[in-house]
Amino acid sequence: MNQFQYVRPTKPQAAIDAVAKDANARFIAGGTNLVDLMKRGVMTPQKLVDINRLDFRKIERQNNALRIGALALNSTVADDKQVRERQPLLALALNAGASPQLRNMATVGGNMLQRTRCAYFYDVTMPCNKRQPGTGCGALEGVNRMHAIFGFSDKCIAVHPSDMSVALVALDATVQVSGPKGNRSIPFADFHRLPGDTPEKDTNLEPGELITAVDVPDNPFTKHVHYQKVRERASYAFALLSVAAALDIDNGGTIKAARLAMGGVAHKPWRLTAAEQVLVGKPATEESFRQAATVAMQGAKAFKYNEYKLRLGPNAIVQALKTAAAA
Amino acid sequence: MNAPEKKIGAPMNRVDGRQKVTGAAKYSAEYELPNMAYAVLVGSTVTKGRLSSIDTKDAERAPGVLAVITHLNAPKAPGVKPTGKDPSQPQTVGSALQVFMDDKIRFNDQPIAVVVANTLERARFAARLVRAQYAKEKHQTNLEANKANAFLPTQAKKNPKSPAADYQRGEVDAYKTGALKLEAEYVIPTEVHHPMELQAITAHWEAPDRLTLYDKTQGTMATRRDFARQWGLPEENVKVIATYVGGAFGNALHSWPHESAAIIAAKVVNRPVKLMLTREQMFTMVGYRPHTWQKIGMSATADGKITAITHESIGQTSTYEEFVEATLGQTKMMYQSPNLTTRYRLAALDVGSPIWMRGPGEATGAFALESAMDEMAFLLNIDPMEFRLRNYTDQDPEKNRPWSSKFLKECYQAGAQRVGWNKRQLKPGSLRDGEWFIGYGMGVGTFGAHRGSSKASAQLLPDGTVLLQSAVTDIGPGTGTAMTQIAADTLGLPPEKIRFEWGNSDFAQAPTQGGSAIVNTVGPAVQEVCMALKDKLRELAATSNGAFATAKKEDVSFADNHLTLAGNSTARATYADLVRQAGGKAVTVESKPSGEGQKFSMYSFSVHFAEVRVHELTGEVRVSKLISCADAGTIINEKTAGNQMKGGAVGGIGMALMEHAIIDDRFGRYVTKDLADYHVPVHADSPAIEVFFVNQPDPYVNQLGTKGIGEIATIGVAPAIANAVFNATGKRVRELPITPDKLV
């Protein structure tokens, strides 16, 4: 690990200033991702600004939304009564991630900003445009089993690994940030970016911007929800791919509203709006779910080792919707 | 006094359980010596070529750095043979790769330097500052692409009787002309041991010619022999301590470059040096189960008699060592096939050497053989257990001699009943539970019941405790506990009065822990030394009390502070007197196999039955039942033996469903570098595994009747699961692991 300075400001502004003014400074929250990356030499910040003393841990309801503090722990959020009652999809997605020990350290802000698990990104001797722009993409013609089928570029085909973010994009969340230029809100769907020519940028956050909270608006998806995570072992593994599904079904079995998003398929959590529209007004049957899945997969393209995702994707969507409908 | 309860067979708790769960047990990386320094290895970032330059200046100048050692400045141990001088001589004791001897790069992450500093953090920081330039050469790391260059191992060329040589009975490749025949290829990927405890060593030159190693090893004496030879020292000048070993599964069966590096580093800085590998280095420099391609041809009659089997295999090895394992052993002796051909080949790649991994070779071979048995049964439309029974062997068809004991049929029965085999349908995909397909499969395992020679020492202490010592290690199976039970029964003492000490090369000679042979080998020595001790004590007692002179040793028993004699209430000899008379000297015996065993084929047997569920849409596989049944002779401790079986079965789940170390051949580097990428089973992947032991003594392996458990616990598990997946879905996966992408 490199040598670094470590500060623990108690005021948000001090934290923002510390990072905004120093290109080599980084916020640190739970540290479960950043410290790993530092040990491997993938990230080499010269200064760590520990934000754990800032008061961003609360979960409270305001303006018809749940406001979840950026420093709320993944485990706290998943167990929170209001979250479980009003946003059960979020609780399911959180509990599908990592292990209890990690969820007890990991924060909501850190979770959305966790970096890809692409093996080439993690190995500083390998080419990787995300880690070191211009060196090439090691995965493009390499071992790309875990990689993207949507929205990639020839510069980067990595996927975003967060489970929580898949639920948040489905639930139309908004990210609250505070930065050198003041406060702003970013719709969750615009928070992460596609790689394009600048895969080194995961998100649309500006330097020094601090996430303070995430708002999840009230919605009718309190019953028919499911987070389907397909992985190589029963727990404690990143998703081969995952699906967040939420349905609002009337008494006659017709779908009034639907939300659908996928994880492990793109550089950002992948909202499937076209497939959602297919579902609205249809009966909650396997046939409707298949139709939605077919629409959802339009435009998907595979590489040498992730071709299975083209088959697994629609199946997982159907499975998620079936389970959500039966919930 | 009542005779103490018999301890052999009892499910006694581990003698070291408390130390382990409270953290009191000290592992190799946990010894703190005064003035200790810390070493970190720097690995090559290319796969083949030469080091054209290595710049250590920045590293040397970094804070706290004591030395940076490379091939340019490393002291040469006088007894070291250069790497790759004779690759045909696989190393059973020392590492075939010698560190810092030359500028040649033979595999990616090969150690090229070791940085020593006064703290671990400083050593790790400075290690990053070492900069190497390479003259790269084209490398080969892909087994598939190198199958055409596969060769017969030199040992087989020299000796046609070698287990690795081509084997033939009946006609060559007779399956080809069979009426009903099967031909299939099977592949297992590279699998890595990954015990919980990382490989670690603390090396301490106590004097210029005296070396003490606190080392993670399965064999204290083998490690001592190796480093004594390397450094030209008498063996008694080297001491190896491995009291606790946090699992090894084979990867501490011989010494490795990092151990040499720590010893060199300790010599250079003249301080004790601790070196612990990272998880990443555990992939590259301490061995693995080799990536292996296999092909089986099999023919049978319509009524289910096998007429011929041909089993071929090509395993990966390194360029500097011919690593050979018994991949085809089980095929030669398990089923009654009049025609049988095996061909074992190696492909040398630019990778580190493999090493035996639990159920070595046999587990690989059993995946192919037992899958093929299932495939043939399916072709014949016969129940796979029935098919195995129709080809059951009542004597060894390879060596044409009787088994010392074989209770495999009993295992079949017990397992079939426990798993609910009668629910199994011949037609795949017949059973479901909602979205889950259900299937049943079985796989058989076997491993030689080996027994070597070993010594043990015993001594009475003033408080009436008997101290036993053996150089053997306990890598987790509960060796210390089993030996305590054997001693307790032999001496007629409660286990609390036995102190069995192990894991120190200064103790009585014992072999390396491995090959399921430790209870077979050290158990008899412990039993015999206990009898010898009793006799010795009786003799000593006789010098002051004539009644003991004529007594039989069976009549001697231990009371609170003295020996007593059955039928003579006045005869007593106090421990204080006996200890004084013995003058602190222990009794030592050596126990050897009788030779009678030569007339028999001696094997442990196992069968594993799996019930799996496969999700119809996602292809996820869950093992819902796993029953492991073993004919392993006498079971000394039902609890630790059961634990061995369960651990082996969990390893088999990993082999079947997830373990897969992947190299990107363009770079020759692993892309699975940690336990987030290289999956081993978590609790949720393992059902409550049920274990059944036949528990019948083998009359010939040794007087205890044991046959060994460690390997058969894993061998046959992976095919049981693969066969169950086929039964559930009709999909035959012949390349492990069976991940969801292969089933959707």
Ligand SMILES: Cc1cc2nc3c(=O)[nH]c(=O)nc-3n(C[C@H](O)[C@H](O)[C@H](O)COP(=O)(O)OP(=O)(O)OC[C@H]3O[C@@H](n4cnc5c(N)ncnc54)[C@H](O)[C@@H]3O)c2cc1C
């Ligand atoms: C073995 C393992 C398995 C895992 N499995 C999964 C899994 O299955 N699914 C899953 O979703 N995740 C998984 N994770 C990832 C885990 O969820 C993340 O590591 C965690 O959520 C990161 O949160 P943190 O608070 O520790 O972030 P940190 O490591 O502290 O920070 C991560 C990044 O976010 C930045 N940051 C943190 N907080 C803020 C803020 N408020 N404002 C601006 N920037 C901020 C930091 O500068 C840093 O760049 C796994 C991790 C490990 C180690």
Ligand code: SF4
């Ligand atoms: S996919 Fe992205 S992260 Fe992975 S190697 Fe390519 S550029 Fe780097």
